[in-house]
Amino acid sequence: MPDRLAELRQHLSDIYDLRAVAYLMEWDQSTYMPRGGAPARARQTALLEGLVHERLTDPKLGRLLEDLRSYEERLSYDSDDASLIRVARRDHERAVRVPTSFMSEAYGHFAQTYQVWMEARPANDFQAVRPYLEKSLDLSRRYAEFFPESEHIADPLIAEYDHGMTASAVSKVFADLRAQLVPLVEAVTSQAPADDSCLRLQYPEAPQWEFGLDVVRRLGYDLARGRQDKSPHPFTTMFSIGDVRITIRVRERDLGEALFGSIHEAGHAMYEQGVDRGLEGTPLAEGTSAGVHESQSRLWENVVGRSRSFWSFYYPRLQAVFPEQLGEVSLDTFYRAVNKVQRSLIRTEADELTYNLHVMLRFDLELEMLEGKLAVRDLPEAWRERFRTDLGIVPSDDRDGVLQDVHWYWGFIGGAFQGYTLGNILSALFFEAALQEHPGIPDEMEQGEFGTLLGWLQQKIYRHGRKLTADELAQRITGGPMRIEPYMSYLRNKYGALYEV
Numbered sequence: 001m002p003d004r005l006a007e008l009r010q011h012l013s014d015i016y017d018l019r020a021v022a023y024l025m026e027w028d029q030s031t032y033m034p035r036g037g038a039p040a041r042a043r044q045t046a047l048l049e050g051l052v053h054e055r056l057t058d059p060k061l062g063r064l065l066e067d068l069r070s071y072e073e074r075l076s077y078d079s080d081d082a083s084l085i086r087v088a089r090r091d092h093e094r095a096v097r098v099p100t101s102f103m104s105e106a107y108g109h110f111a112q113t114y115q116v117w118m119e120a121r122p123a124n125d126f127q128a129v130r131p132y133l134e135k136s137l138d139l140s141r142r143y144a145e146f147f148p149e150s151e152h153i154a155d156p157l158i159a160e161y162d163h164g165m166t167a168s169a170v171s172k173v174f175a176d177l178r179a180q181l182v183p184l185v186e187a188v189t190s191q192a193p194a195d196d197s198c199l200r201l202q203y204p205e206a207p208q209w210e211f212g213l214d215v216v217r218r219l220g221y222d223l224a225r226g227r228q229d230k231s232p233h234p235f236t237t238m239f240s241i242g243d244v245r246i247t248i249r250v251r252e253r254d255l256g257e258a259l260f261g262s263i264h265e266a267g268h269a270m271y272e273q274g275v276d277r278g279l280e281g282t283p284l285a286e287g288t289s290a291g292v293h294e295s296q297s298r299l300w301e302n303v304v305g306r307s308r309s310f311w312s313f314y315y316p317r318l319q320a321v322f323p324e325q326l327g328e329v330s331l332d333t334f335y336r337a338v339n340k341v342q343r344s345l346i347r348t349e350a351d352e353l354t355y356n357l358h359v360m361l362r363f364d365l366e367l368e369m370l371e372g373k374l375a376v377r378d379l380p381e382a383w384r385e386r387f388r389t390d391l392g393i394v395p396s397d398d399r400d401g402v403l404q405d406v407h408w409y410w411g412f413i414g415g416a417f418q419g420y421t422l423g424n425i426l427s428a429l430f431f432e433a434a435l436q437e438h439p440g441i442p443d444e445m446e447q448g449e450f451g452t453l454l455g456w457l458q459q460k461i462y463r464h465g466r467k468l469t470a471d472e473l474a475q476r477i478t479g480g481p482m483r484i485e486p487y488m489s490y491l492r493n494k495y496g497a498l499y500e501v
Helices: 002-031 035-056 059-067 070-075 080-095 099-124 126-145 155-161 169-187 206-218 255-272 290-303 308-322 333-336 351-368 377-389 418-437 441-446 450-460 472-476 484-500
Strands: 228-230 235-240 241-249
Touching: 002 059, 002 080, 002 099, 002 235, 002 418, 035 080, 035 099, 035 450, 059 070, 059 080, 070 080, 080 484, 099 126, 126 155, 126 351, 126 377, 155 169, 155 418, 155 484, 169 351, 169 484, 206 228, 206 255, 206 308, 228 351, 241 255, 255 290, 255 450, 290 351, 290 418, 290 450, 290 472, 308 333, 308 441, 351 377, 351 418, 351 484, 418 441, 418 484, 441 450, 450 472
Parallel strands: 228 241
Antiparallel strands: 235 241
16 A cells, blocks of 8 residues: 555656746746747647546545545544545546546647736727637536536636536625625724825835845745746745745835735745645645635735735835935824725725725626626726725726736636635634634734744644635634634624724
8 A cells, every 4th residue: 555655646747846936927927937938838738637637536546545435444534644635536536527638638738818908908908808708608608518517617716626516506605795895894994094195105116125025034934945036917836835926016106015925925925834744745735715715815915915014114214215204104194004094096006995895797707608697898888887886996908807816817707706705704713713812912913923923823724724624624723614704703893993883
């Protein structure tokens, strides 16, 4: 049995490394690749993804997993070996449903679509990318057809991001959240918004960049195993536990864009860097779901990074970097500015209260497209109408409308967005559990100390990688399933105090 396990590990290591090369090419395309490289990059991506899929569906892998079944059954559920066999089997059984030729076609197309989107968005040219998006929708539907037993066409796509979740389950969570969230949004937005003019002054890029890096270093992002670059849409990518990179955007008249982008992406990266080194080179060596991943980026960005405790320590240091802009601005004014609530157009810039309305809107549009109720040609108008009804505002162009998010332009349509709101819910759930064990965490944050919180997250979540599902993590950490009450309590307490509602 040790020999068969060694064979399995080697087979999975080859898949891991091939995937890392594919991720490296995607990172390069988003950061430094010249435009002229796009056609070749599409071919290269298609080839690599095809090779990954061939190895993942190799009958030899299926035989290895079957040979190891009795060994797995003798092990404890969350042992490394049992978890490796269980998760590898799950990945293999899903993959064999889909032909390699289809995956090569899909990923080659997505690489082309991403390049077109990078040029179409600044040009406000939805028509340029529309035919590519139509093909992406067709590919998404075809992918779902490989899983005919699914209750909803979106379920196989959602499962790729959040194992165990379905369209009906997500819709129920969203309905329950909306019922409690909308009245709070109405109560807060009926008041005059906070003055955030101090964030809109001229802030040179270089000191913004260095301040953000200093913050994420102190939070725990290991720059000996990571780096930060610029891209059109911020993201985190992992090539190994020793190489986890982040990208951000910088705007010289928006202090929050780069700073909170760095913290958000570092939250993702610290999760990946915190995976047990013994899981390197296996399918266990990454975050367990989109929702849990987002729980970490949103926890560090919002629960920590927009807290009064955080800024009690960091605001004097930020003032020292930008004395002309912030020297006469009080901590109270700045704290209210970074927590301003206002109906807005851009998801990545939305405040904590209205953010989930952006996510729900996108999730609903995805379902309508997959169900055949909404054609791609009608998507810009459907987007504007949903913004009108859900947020009371309408984008003046497609650049800040249907073109703003990269997700539909670099992969399958369906499943990518629900993780953001699930992550918000889980962030409060996990932080509440951390405070129950370590009530001094807010006091430590006031001193610029984040080690206790990071250590708790590493012990409870990060080190496990994919060994435990999102639901299993919630059960072990809190004694029950995911629930929205801690999140709504967090929002009511924070914004009730800020806006006296």
